Amino acid sequence: MNINLTLIGQMLAFVAFVVFCMKYVWPPILAAMQEREQKIAEGLAAAEQAEQDLELAKEKAVERLKEAKEEASSIVDAANKRANQIVEEAKDTARLEAERVKAAAQAEIEQEANRAREQLRSQVAVLSVAGAEKILGASIDQQAHADLVDKLAAEL
């Protein structure tokens, strides 16, 4: 139970260990712990943020979907309208075309008929002269009676 040099020895050892601990043990361990603490805090904050973002994104997605639906229906409406319009236009065009074709055909028919009538008329003159010649015995001078025949033909 003597107090002796051990006291001094222990004091020196105490100082040495405390200095070692202060320089090489305490700072790295505490730094690591604090860094981890911060990391965890950041992670939790990030998770919370992500949750909020997710909620927001969901809302946005729903809104977008609604918008898209509305837009699609309006596009379909417009397309339907346009299709009807096109059909109407096509109908009109077709009617006009048909009328035009009909008119052209009628004109042609008329023309043809006129031409046939003219031809017939000229033929009638020749035929009537020939008939008369036959009847009168070929004594009629064609040249001399041309006016008469033409008058006859015109009366037909």
Next chain:
Amino acid sequence: MAGDTQTVSGYIVHHLTNLTYGKLPAGYHRHDGSTVGEGGAWVMAHGGDEAAAMGFTAIHVDSMIWSIGLGIFFCWFFRRMAKKASADTPSGALNAVEMIVGFVDNTVRDSFHGRNPLVAPLALTVFVWVFLMNLMDLIPVDLIPHTLALLGVEYQKIVPSTDPNITMGMAVGVFILMLYYSITVKGFGFVKELTLNPFNHPVFIPVNLFMEVVGLLAKPFSLGLRLFGNMYAGEMIFILIAALFSAGIAWLVPAGLMQVGWAIFHILIITLQAFIFMVLTIVYLSMAHEDH
């Protein structure tokens, strides 16, 4: 240790004697009849009488070896963990180390309000080192001393904190830090604290000084002797229970149970004493930093 002539008191005294190396004064008659020559002699003490004769010029080899050895173990182990420490997931022993460090850090934060990078590492060192020294108490009392005795080492006390030199050495170290910070932080305020407290009048300066100095000196003594007293008493009880084994075969089972019981109870004491030593160190240093 061995031998039929050994008495219980001899057994106990043997267990309480340090392995001492020191300087015997000139003219001292040694146990083997020889006389120390002129100028004294540095020798291993044989028994308590020779150790006492050495006075201050002696060193408890066993206390020093165990204390420094445990301190080195602490430094080595914690340094290894400090290297492994990172912000990633901790594992294994690093968890335990971080738990201790976090615990000490919290305690320092709670009790120490100044800014001093020394206090927390100091508290950690004190806590773990004192705990390790106390822990040696749980090793069966005869295991290491007896083994070493067979190898020719006469005395061995493996619990450094049962040596007042060790506990007082640490307490004095803390005391020097207290004085240092009291003077550097408070400056003249420290003198005022000693002289004008608790009676703030010049007439009472001698009274105040006496009371405050006694109070100041009581701190390291209470710090060192508390730990020493607790550990010494605990060790003594271990030795007494161990001595019961010599009282006959009938004592084998009761003494064994007592040994186990006391050891379990002692786990609490060694941790508590290490904790108290650490907390008081922090509190004393905190007081040294606080200006009134």
